[in-house]
Amino acid sequence: MTDNTTRLDHVVLWVSDPAASAAFYEKTLGMLPVRLTDFIAGEAPFPSVRVNEETILDLMPMTMAERMKMLPDAARSAGHPVNHVCLSLPEADFHGLRSHLEEQDVPVSEYSYDSFGARGKARRSFYFRDPDGNIFEARHYD
Known part of the structure; x- marks a missing residue:
């Protein structure tokens, strides 16, 4: 793989x-x-x-x-969102997303620096939630 x-x-x-x-x-x-x-x-x-x-x-x-029967107890995952999903963006889009989220009154975390991901260390990242509590990380590597 x-x-x-x-x-x-x-x-x-x-x-x-x-x-x-x-x-x-x-x-x-x-x-x-x-x-x-x-x-x-x-x-x-x-x-x-x-x-x-x-x-x-x-x-x-x-x-x-209740329809999630592909594995035993799969239905119990409902209401338990994944830890987080990470979106990798070019630097300009990263800043644009943060500004847009703030304009939409979506709370965002402080910046994190040099966190490890699929492409190595990201320069900066931040977190936010969707209306159901799913957590997203936005980052850029540039």
């Missing part, structure tokens, strides 16, 4: 209101909704938002927890 062909396809986040979450990600992060219209029409079980051309965040309603 170190041949550089493995890519992150999606992350599933448990959310209370998928449409409201999609609106948050679009408004604050510029992530375009995927299947939102289908979800609202009852034709898709959940919407997603596009991180980039290869990666999406699935916005899974907590009400679907």
Whole structure:
């Protein structure tokens, strides 16, 4: 799995209101909704938002927890968000995101420096939460 062909396809986040979450990600992060219209029409079980051309965040309603039967006790993951999801951005976009989050009254953490990630040490990073409490880290390596 170190041949550089493995890519992150999606992350599933448990959310209370998928449409409201999609609106948050679009408004604050510029992530375009995927299947939102289908979800609202009852034709898709959940919407997603596009991180980039290869990666999406699935916005899974907590009400679907009882359907999670792929592994024993998988349903118990509902309401327990992942520790955090990290978004890597170019430096200008990193600063733009922080400013935009602050304009939208989304609380952000202090900066962290030289934290380790997929590409080595990031110069700076900060954290914020979505409306369901999922934690995101934004960082830049430049």
